[in-house]
Amino acid sequence: MQCPDCVKLLYAYMDDELGREERLLVASHLKTCEACQKEWHEIQQALAAYRGEFAAISASPGFTGRVMASLPEESQSALAFLPVTAIGLLLAGSAVIYAVFSPLIYPILRLLYRLLMSLAPLPAMILPAFPLLLYGGMAVLAVAFLILTWTTRKVVLS
Amino acid sequence: MGLVHLARDGDKAAFAKLVEQYQNRIVAVAYGVAGNRQDAEDIAQDTFIKAYKGINSLQEDGVFYRWLVRIAVNTAISHKQSGRSGELIPLESIAEPVDQGETPEAYLERRGEEERIQEMLAPLPSDSRAVLVLREIEGLGYEEIAKVLEIPIGTVRSRIHYARDRLRRAISLKNEVK
Numbered sequence: 203m204q205c206p207d208c209v210k211l212l213y214a215y216m217d218d219e220l221g222r223e224e225r226l227l228v229a230s231h232l233k234t235c236e237a238c239q240k241e242w243h244e245i246q247q248a249l250a251a252y253r254g255e256f257a258a259i260s261a262s263p264g265f266t267g268r269v270m271a272s273l274p275e276e277s278q279s280a281l282a283f284l285p286v287t288a289i290g291l292l293l294a295g296s297a298v299i300y301a302v303f304s305p306l307i308y309p310i311l312r313l314l315y316r317l318l319m320s321l322a323p324l325p326a327m328i329l330p331a332f333p334l335l336l337y338g339g340m341a342v343l344a345v346a347f348l349i350l351t352w353t354t355r356k357v358v359l360s
Numbered sequence: 361m362g363l364v365h366l367a368r369d370g371d372k373a374a375f376a377k378l379v380e381q382y383q384n385r386i387v388a389v390a391y392g393v394a395g396n397r398q399d400a401e402d403i404a405q406d407t408f409i410k411a412y413k414g415i416n417s418l419q420e421d422g423v424f425y426r427w428l429v430r431i432a433v434n435t436a437i438s439h440k441q442s443g444r445s446g447e448l449i450p451l452e453s454i455a456e457p458v459d460q461g462e463t464p465e466a467y468l469e470r471r472g473e474e475e476r477i478q479e480m481l482a483p484l485p486s487d488s489r490a491v492l493v494l495r496e497i498e499g500l501g502y503e504e505i506a507k508v509l510e511i512p513i514g515t516v517r518s519r520i521h522y523a524r525d526r527l528r529r530a531i532s533l534k535n536e537v538k
Contacts, residue, residue, distance in 0.1 A: 214517075219502065249527070252527055256392070259384075259387060260384040261401065262401060265379075265383050265387075265404070266376055266379045266383065269376075270376050272409055274413065
């Protein structure tokens with residue numbers, strides 16, 4: 203093995219990243235070549251100095267306390283239950299709206315239905331004839347709402 | 361039940377134990393990238409705050425440390441790139457309290473050591489510093505570093521070689537001057 207080849211492989215040799223054959227070649231070259239031995243010692247010396255500088259590095263006293271005092275106040279568990287909370291609120295809200303405002307909502311729905319009839323007569327005529335399609339559509343909307351809630355939670359937590 | 365699991369359930373005491381457990385390693389990693397103690401502490405603090413906010417997104421408890429290191433490295437790199445680095449502030453203008461039980465001589469010696477490492481690290485770009493500290497101080501293998509930093513293993517290899525070369529040249533020059 204020639205010196206330039208050996209020098210190129212010194213870091214990989216040090217990190218045990220070489221195959222058996224190459225490792226043996228580098229090891230035997232290092233035994234006999236003073237120039238490469240010098241390179242090797244310089245690398246070891248530089249890295250030892252670098253590692254040595256970190257020996258005194260540690261967090262200062264009271265670090266944990268400072269971190270804990272800086273943490274946001276909001277409860278993680280409340281956020282984790284956001285979808286469940288949203289479903290509960292949705293159901294409770296719907297019940298309240300139905301109980302209190304149904305006399306008001308019915309005319310609004312009729313108005314919306316007439317608007318739909320004039321804008322898109324075909325689906326408006328078809329939908330009431332197929333309750334499954336109507337409720338299926340509502341279920342799809344509800345699932346879309348749940349996915350949206352879940353995504354919002356992910357974004358808030360990221 | 362593990363600390364990571366408890367912390368994910370909102371247990372602050374468990375999270376405090378995690379901070380206690382990993383603070384020195386995270387400060388060291390941050391120091392390796394930032395190059396000065398004050399920035400390293402700020403980066404480490406930001407790292408733990410980000411970890412607390414995002415711990416619910418962690419799918420597996422076993423990868424907590426790797427995930428924490430990734431946050432620390434990214435925080436340190438953006439800290440340096442944003443120009444908030446303390447390197448811009450003259451050292452004399454920073455009034456640093458002497459640690460409890462530390463004599464003035466020991467304090468001066470510590471400051472001297474810190475300045476030496478700052479000089480050694482100064483020529484290295486942040487991404488090379490990150491790879492170097494993970495390899496030499498954290499003792500991670502090439503593959504692990506590639507996973508932590510989400511970069512190809514070939515990039516890890518070339519950055520380690522580059523960083524070691526620069527470090528070796530810096531130390532050789534210093535020795536020649538002496």
